[in-house]
Amino acid sequence: MAGPPVVLGIESSCDETGAGLVRDGVLLGHAVASSMDEHARYGGVVPEIAARAHVHAMAPVVQEALDRAGLALTDIGAVAVTTGPGLSGALQVGLAAAKSYAFSLGVPLYGVHHLAGHVAAATLDGGPLPNPCIVLIVSGGHTSLLLVRDLARDPIVHLGDTLDDAAGECFDKVARILRLPYPGGPAIDRAARDGDPKAVRLPRPLSGPNDPRYAFSFSGLKTAAARWVEAQRAAGTEPHVPDAAAALQEAIADTLTRKAVRACTDHGIDTLVVVGGVAANSRIRALTERRCAAAGITLRVPALRLCTDNGAMVAAIGDLLVRSGARPAPMDISIDPSAPLEYAALTPLAAIRAA
Ligand code: KG4
Numbered sequence: 001m002a003g004p005p006v007v008l009g010i011e012s013s014c015d016e017t018g019a020g021l022v023r024d025g026v027l028l029g030h031a032v033a034s035s036m037d038e039h040a041r042y043g044g045v046v047p048e049i050a051a052r053a054h055v056h057a058m059a060p061v062v063q064e065a066l067d068r069a070g071l072a073l074t075d076i077g078a079v080a081v082t083t084g085p086g087l088s089g090a091l092q093v094g095l096a097a098a099k100s101y102a103f104s105l106g107v108p109l110y111g112v113h114h115l116a117g118h119v120a121a122a123t124l125d126g127g128p129l130p131n132p133c134i135v136l137i138v139s140g141g142h143t144s145l146l147l148v149r150d151l152a153r154d155p156i157v158h159l160g161d162t163l164d165d166a167a168g169e170c171f172d173k174v175a176r177i178l179r180l181p182y183p184g185g186p187a188i189d190r191a192a193r194d195g196d197p198k199a200v201r202l203p204r205p206l207s208g209p210n211d212p213r214y215a216f217s218f219s220g221l222k223t224a225a226a227r228w229v230e231a232q233r234a235a236g237t238e239p240h241v242p243d244a245a246a247a248l249q250e251a252i253a254d255t256l257t258r259k260a261v262r263a264c265t266d267h268g269i270d271t272l273v274v275v276g277g278v279a280a281n282s283r284i285r286a287l288t289e290r291r292c293a294a295a296g297i298t299l300r301v302p303a304l305r306l307c308t309d310n311g312a313m314v315a316a317i318g319d320l321l322v323r324s325g326a327r328p329a330p331m332d333i334s335i336d337p338s339a340p341l342e343y344a345a346l347t348p349l350a351a352i353r354a355a
């Protein structure tokens, strides 16, 4: 096949087993299996259950992605895999599978950062991202405002990160307090539809004039929501879940979007990219759209199904790395469960120096 190769992307950092196929910026097909239902009764992801589910789902998910793309295994020209951050047992399964595919097909392997995958998901809809752009990453484990230049080559600049909980964690924990099902984010989003966001007064953390401009903090907001729920229950009334959900969602959406738009205007950058599982939230999408339009900023948000974890995003960043001439990973590359987001590729520095 002439031109850039078909890149198989494999994602297994948490409870979704994803496989995607991307070639030259175009998504050819992808498939996702989730072990979410198996974790629901524990109220959160159980690492061993997630890892075992990845073992069962991996080969069928890769086959399903190939079927959807109308391709065969032998059409794959490169393999990209999330090597971190994430649950170590879960990451191990994905990496072992990726190594097996790459080795048996005789194609290069790329270890990629999960969050860079989330960012790359935004290229599958609207094409390449402008250089530079501001990126807001909001997932279950991370909340960061980034200045991104060439995603495949340049270091990623952190303008601000959360000082404590991630936005998704705040959704998930408050949902649990409200006795909503796991995962909490989508449950809060649904409940909030019938709620009044003004019915419960919740703080806007780190939003004062002397607070850091781009840093976030969600643990105080979570505590404020928990206190309100406790006070209701102590008074003998069950809290009004839709109102609490709407107020929490509004506080998170207001804080995130205000700081993201501020980062764009401060830096004179006219594109904002919002990615990660929490970018699926309907209020965050609507409020960012409104505030970006008012500030003359172009907003890029991946399609809903590409916001939460999937293999297409990993294939997308793999494709960008391949096309920018990045060096493949050595076959003995290992996982890095707490990898900081510095570069899109997670090839160990020692391997690059030795090459
Ligand atoms: O990116 P992701 O799928 O996995 C991680 O890398 O963490 O993000 C998962 C997070 C969870 O906290 C989940 O509750 C949240 O994304 N989430 C949402 C929505 N859909 C998923 N949060 C708010 N509203 C949603 N609609």
Ligand code: ZN
Pocket (backbone or CB within 6 Å): 114, 118, 139, 140, 276, 277, 308, 309
């Ligand atoms: Zn994720």
